[in-house]
Amino acid sequence: MTAATSAPTLYGSLRTWADAAPQRELLIQVDPVPDEHRERGRPGGPRRAEASAVSTTVATAEELLALADSRAAWMQGRDIGPGSCIAVWLPSWIEAVAWQFAASAVGAHVIGVNTRYNVAEVGHVLRKARPSVLVAAHGFQRLDLLRTLTRAAESLPTDAPRPFVLVAPAPNAPAPPRPEDWDLGAGSATTLDMPRPDAGASASFRLVTTGTQQGTPSPAERTGGAASVQDVADDDRDVLAVAFTTSGSTGMPKLAAHSEAGTVAHLRAVAARLEFRTGDVMVEPLPYSGTFGYTAVMAALFGGASVVIQPAFDPAALLEVWHARGGTHYVGGDDMLVRIAQAWRERPYDLSTWRWTGVADFQGASHEIARWSADRFGTTTVGVYGSSEVFALTSFWPSGTAAELRARGGGQLASPSYAYRIADPATDAEVPTGERGEIQLRGPNVVDAYLGDEGEGAKAFTGDGWFRSGDLGDRVDEHSFAYVCRMGDVLRLKGFMVDPAEIEGHIAGHPAVDTAKVVGRTGRSGETEAVAFVVLAAGAEVTGDELRDYTRESLARYKVPAEVRIVEEMPTTAGTNGSKIRAVTLREWAQLPSSPR
Template structure:
């Protein structure tokens, strides 16, 4: 099945059911179908065709979902762009994704979308065939100063009926996630329409989502966590509730007003909801399942606090390659397991195994090793990168997650941690090599290393830099450059200058002692958490 067939089915069987409500706009399923038809026709009239790629750079909103579904209707692939990304990251995605189209909300909440786009390599933006602009059409006019020939398409524009000669199909690429890879450049993870819909159906069955459910999308739709949550509700035809910018008070109101039955959130968000409803015995009686991911290491007691508030909470597991919600604990699981990340695979056909990193042998249940998963939700490929795809997926179909854990049975496992140096920053998985590569490109920098340290209960990046001889570079300049060019959560909290990195020698190579840098970084933050100015 493709997305348009799925949406048409819901519009026919439940036309008046609320499909999505973002607290600013609401569409029923019949209205959602009509809006998807209109936007698809609008893009098709401007030349959008099956196989094209569209960068979708918006917060959670009705327009995000409509644009995605309209792209699927046309057989276009959406490249999801985080709203926190700056020019380096946006330009990289437009170029590597070979995007012909861009959809964004230029005046949203005063965020500098226009300024960011103006700082992207002009040749990259100049290759776009058109830009779909949400909101005030005039807000995008400054782009014409840089690209006079750029086709600016107003989202509210009127589209005449347009027959599609080659509409989207189930096997078409639908969505590309950005995920941190083993190099400084993030990997682009491609999922096809049929795979996404199949995963949404399995997740809905696994966690009890039905057409009568109300699902709160608590994470950004540009990431696997938010998008998989959306899928778990869209596939069975449930009601989707979201918010463009998280606000605890408003979210509490949404949960109560819409009688939210399901949500999947990180522990930081759940903590804010608990604080907002402090003192209430059972603040959310409508909730039937709240899956959570642990993004803040200092909140280890959150499952117990949620349970005391009567919230049916359970740990989850997911990734961009496998989709979020690929695994989650059942509510009848032993608490020692249920409170932890991991769970039972949503697919009855899924399998998990722990591998001994030394010899590649499958370990017995209970033994900690590298987690590998085989599931129908697995990505189609790393976009335009068959070599990386071949490395990540074994010939027998198991995916190397890069995580450590142990299996309970052939479909259930407990997550123990990352098998590597990736950092979980503001809920997003980031390879420090990405930040290091940017800092190394700055004038006066000879080498850079980035590690994570804890500040106010959250993991933040700290950079260690070896300056070039007689270079005029300091902490403030490096941090300012990072703030200008990358998402805020990637910007180092501190930058320390060293003459050399602590190293350990081995028979084959010399390696930087990351654990020693982490110790120094933590001490640095405890002594002075703020960069020198």
């Protein structure tokens, strides 16, 4: 394989952007810091700009490249290269994004670690991923990551390798980190000790090629020879680039890893589908460590847009920067959008530049958000689909989709090289058109490996190579499907398969209801019956029996919940892609004889 036929890499793409438009603003980091901490950045590094009470840090293409080169040179000096894993335990900082490009430069891969992970989750990542380096945040909000890391390391087997810990202090950290405190036995340092990034300087790294795409110019050819590309062995073609933790709803998460070729191809496909224009700005407050935040940020960069990132979700501060920067796109869950809408009502901003939203329906508010943003700003909202194992935005609806489908999960596959089928989960046989079944996927977007896999990864695939999503879906056409719900959430009532969202939608139509969630339980007869949990709107009064009677007016008898319980709030779990209602907890509550309050 020669350099002339190699596919582009993430790092090579960044060099291309920096060479073509060095002052293009790639990342705009929202930093709600005190006035005394707002200052200009050091020469060659990201610079700080002000927007009223909110401070932002901006990284241009040449500045982000300089930061990535600095980190790559450090890794190169430690003999970290192809096959090495870099665990990035940072909030959505510019630093976190730079590590992805730096890892690409030396052929390593990254796994994002959510800053809210507990001891068991961090220990699990260390055991499975076996990172050579862990980049950890210091002084971020009130999170004591050092304590979590220390306890996680204590839980590791004695023969398990410990990572070198590189500590990245927050811009407003109350005190600098002490590297020796973070040493797990393999050494430690801080990013403050690393060479200062030198924007505009040329660097040379062994760019690991990732495929045999004929006619694609190499990074060196695209950048005038600034990067040094060498021929590599065939086993370097499938070098990994990034890994995400899965939801882990039934146990510890798997670590789903994707090749660099598949990653770049997916980001390009999503960027092309979104049809970014010059000057567009993606607003993305989701954690970069999760697949939705990662895909939205990186696809926007590949599409030529700038990206607003936010290390800690603050809807008021986000709206201020959104307005000032003319945000055009947003990707995320309806949970954050509900809070953004609430903050906007308290202080309305002109968001007329907001053209498009890709929304994941975590709390049943997608249709409400779609109506609000369309009425106020003319925004088109479409449902999206994805996961750690197939990437976020693996499908989403075209803007012209019929209204009844547009805000639902699912959509048109992002690339013609992706394929899906609706299959019987018991036999993996494709079901006839019109029948529901499991959404199964195949293509270069599908997980390439599970880090630390001990055989569990094979269970995610059928005998003929299709990925089992665990999601129930409907076929729409050859390239589009509609997501219904998780297979474990579907209710079989009186012999019929029922989507809980159908019942939830009817209950939520009552003016006294704010949120409704329906789960199943085993009734006295041994059959499944529906139980609804409801959070009332502020100041509203209604009984569960009255809501049950309300559902009888429009639902078939077998869909009427056996019980409707009023609760003060829903149990939720905060993940890398947004907050989700914990259906497993509601199922436990449903089996109790009375309200858990």
